[in-house]
Amino acid sequence: MTIKTILYVGEQTGNSLSRLNALRRLGYTVDVITPRLLLPRSSWVDKIFWRFSALPFVWWVNRGINKALKSKNKYDLVWVNAGDYLMPSSVNILKAKADKIINYNTDDPFGGRDKLRHFGYLRAISLYDLIIVVRKPNIGEAYERGAKRVHFCFMAADEVDHRPLKFSDEDIKRYQSEVLFVGTWLPERGAFLSDLISRGVPLTIAGKNWHKAPQWHKLKNHVVAQEGLWGADYVKAIQCAKVSLGLLSRQNRDLHTTRSMEIPIIGGLLCAQRTEEHEYLYKDCVEAIFWDSADQCAEKCLEMLNERELRERIAKKGQERAIKNSHLNEDLLQSIIDNLNTY
The missing domain is CATH 3.40.50.2000 (Glycogen Phosphorylase B;)
Incomplete structure (x- = not known):
């Protein structure tokens, strides 16, 4: 046919x-x-x-x-x-x-x-x-x-929508962040990100419905785009973040998400929950960073922020692996x- x-x-x-x-x-x-x-x-x-x-x-x-x-x-x-x-x-x-x-x-x-x-x-x-x-x-x-x-x-991910873009000094001023999460509020996410903040992680959040979080009083100063980030804004935000979180939905039984493909292909450093599928896609500490708890996530984020050469090397290897995986x-x-x- x-x-x-x-x-x-x-x-x-x-x-x-x-x-x-x-x-x-x-x-x-x-x-x-x-x-x-x-x-x-x-x-x-x-x-x-x-x-x-x-x-x-x-x-x-x-x-x-x-x-x-x-x-x-x-x-x-x-x-x-x-x-x-x-x-x-x-x-x-x-x-x-x-x-x-x-x-x-x-x-x-x-x-x-x-x-x-x-x-x-x-x-x-x-x-x-x-x-x-x-x-x-x-x-x-x-x-x-x-x-x-x-x-x-x-x-x-998408070959066109998630390709790395050229960005200017103005873009860096606008989009730069230390640890970035782009995504919608879910109950487990509010508690998790609040925990990261309590552990000293310099967090930036972009996404819808975060005002619904019981932890809003702690999160609100970290939310920069309450309608989310789309298109070139999304790509440049990932490129200008030192670490990008890949969170899963427990109710959706996620073991990976589109972020698992998009962040590395854009050239960002993926820092995500350890799952069987994530470990199939990328080598931990070589092509991505994986964690098992909020405490471990915070520890690894802070480590990556202090290790520029290692952080950039893992991001580059992750991008190469994402291209090879061809998802x-x-x-x-x-x-x-x-x-x-x-x-």
Whole structure:
């Protein structure tokens, strides 16, 4: 089966947009449907979605998909990113317009976090020709839910969006930090980063919802970008940080995240929780720094801040290893498409 035309169903922001652009760079003809844009533009829609799932909006989604596809020829492939807004009836509409339909999801729909958000995905899982997951426990869980075929892969950085950038003296003044964490607040993260601060780690935080942390009184002076960092701002912040933390989500059962790929490929020093997958990706103290507790994380951060030559050597080796690992969007997406009939 030769794939030439793809319908991409997903957000046109963040890592989803990076995957969409990677498919186009690979030479595929790609049309896009973004389900959220088919719904009323009201904050109430998002509140209802997070509390009750996308089920109340199935009529709007299906109407919008039918309208978008009315004059379109059949596609070789429908690539669904996440699929949170798609109920089984929505997936069936898409299936009628393509030879194959696959789902790529970097979340943990089977875990304890955001369960209602993934209601549609779980109900429709048996309708996809291939389910792609990034957590090994999800393989068996997907089959238990009726999936036809399931493939595990590591998360990926992007060849273009995460390439190192040239930066000026002004950029250094704007973005420089000692120890940086870029990410959204989660309960365990607030306690962990508060602990690092108490242990003397000069921390900078960029991300959403940190004001919700019970430790906000301690964290607030360390938060510099409450809407997060994106695009060139994100890349330059990693480049100008001496140490970049890679934190995991316990509820999402993370053993690695996109940060595990992005930080080294950008050229930053990855300092992350020790896991089996992290140790598979990088050699500890040679290509990245791993820790098992807040105390050990603080100790290693402070050590790296005092050892410039060692810090820069590990960051360089980490970048070389990340390039060798090649967990990058173009390579990943092309591999999935090339092997679509063999998984």
